[in-house]
Amino acid sequence: MDLKLQDRVAIITGPAKGMGAAVTRAFAAEGCKLSLLGRDVEAIAPVAEEIRLKGADVIVVPCDLTDPEACEAAASRTVEAFGTVDILVNVAGGSGPIGKTGVETTPEEFDDIVTLNMHGCFHTMRAVLPAMIDKRYGKIVNVGGTFGMRGRAGRMAYSASKWGLRGITKSFALEVGVHNINVNCVAPGMVDGPRFRDKVCADMAKKLNITVEEAMERHAADYALKRVTTDEDVANACLFLASDVSRQLTGVDMPVDGGWAML
Structure with missing residues (x-):
């Protein structure tokens, strides 16, 4: 199936490794023009060079996703380079404390993971949506997690952050649907x-x-x-939701977990 993503301009956060790198490679293979965002541009460089050698049109933009002004600057830099923004895929995120109960989790640990996993997506969405609204087209895919759908003992802070991201996703979807913009969430299980x-x-x-x-x-x-689940499984789900094949889907949580969240 031709997803018709050739020459679409996509911003991808967290592209340096893991799921982010897999998503980057997948969108490059479909012919997208890519703007890769992250704080550590040196870590992103190898992935950018890899896809550039295969013919991808790509820029790397330094960006602290927890800084709204940095996100707005990154969106502007993307428009300057490619003329528009069609797609935003928010992959960047963290795991938070692992194996700690809610009582054992410190306020600082809770704040850190909520700031990264929720604020970062919020800031990038606010940064790209004005351009998408103006042209009445856009696809936003937020990478959440199944622990934000069922919860998980020992992962309270992470679950809270991903549960919150679902609310952000659904609310934005309701608000911008009138502008022909789809906003969805891919929820990987263990990857x-x-x-x-x-x-x-x-x-x-x-x-x-x-x-x-x-x-x-x-x-x-x-x-x-x-x-x-593998990184490629997640990347394929992101491609689907970023394409017009899924034009009638918005505000959905798509578990990519081999069947756990539904049990």
Whole structure:
């Protein structure tokens, strides 16, 4: 299926590694012009160079997503480079404290993850929406998480931040739908990668006195499809929601989790 994303201008946050890098590669492969945002531009550079060598038109823009003025400047820089913004994919985020109860979580830890996972998306959405409203077209995809749909013991702060992002997504969707703008949320479950293996599985392995591989198997056993999500699975969902194939979907939470949030 042709998603007709050729020459669409997409801003992607958190593109340096993991899901963000996979999303970047996927949108580049579809022919999008890319503006890659993040604080550490040196970390983004290898991904940018990789897709540039394959023919992608890409810029890297330094941006602290928790700073609204920086987000507005990044949006302006994108418009200067490409003339418009068609798509925003908010991948950047953090995991917050892992294995801590709500009582054990400090106010500082709670504030830090809420600021990153909610404020960052809010600031970038506010920055790009005026241009999208003016031309009556836009696609916004926020990457949330299934722990923001069912909650999770030991991940209270993270769950709160992703639950809040769902509210931001739905409210914006209701407000800008009249301007032909779709706003949706992709909610990955556990995604295989260094953070999942080295933090989440390592924490379970330590508590249960099992190996990391056994911990991974226990996680997979919770899902209907009995497998852990990959970065590419998330990237494909983002492509779908950023294309006109999904033109009649807005304000939705799309779990990409092998069947956990629905159980």
